[in-house]
Amino acid sequence: MAGVRTLATTLFTMSQAILAAEVGCTYIAPYVNQLKVHFEPGFTDPNKLLPLCVAIQKHYKSINAKTKVLPASLTSTNEIYALAGVDHITIAPDLLKQLSQPSSAPHMESLFDSDVAPAISVAQESFVNDESAYRIAFTRDLHGASEEKLTQASLDEV
Secondary structure (H helix, E strand, C coil), X not given: CXXXXXXXXXXXXXXXXXXXXXXXXXXXXXXXXXXXXXXXXXXXXXXXCHHHHHHHHHHHHHCCCCCEECCECCCCHHHHXXXXXXXXXXXXXXXXXXHCCCCCCCCXXXXXXXXXXXXXXXXXXXXXXXXXXXXXXXXXXXXXXXXXXHHHHHXXXX
């Protein structure tokens, strides 16, 4: 990447994370929630990607990747506490304010401390020279939900 520090954003799948590490991204920003949660009152993402963030970081550590995980699109302090132990994290100002309150003690254990291993498989080790395999893996992830999330994210940014 010619010495340019990069962030792969709107990331929803392990295949995207694998490719981002392969091409040397400095950071990845997995979106824990669809962007819709920030704009559509009452919407709750049915496929929160908290376990994916943990699986990606554990995978990166296992292959000694330099890429760091920087989850985004969090909507609650519980989601923040669930990711305690991740490399970095983005936190919206209203959530920072909530965290500063004495009553903000964690209501849940970090997924990094949990005995439950994330059920995210790493089917292929490389996508750099295999675009079709990457596209198939991405499209199949969560039975198409990741494709839907990416489409929705690109519409929200317009």
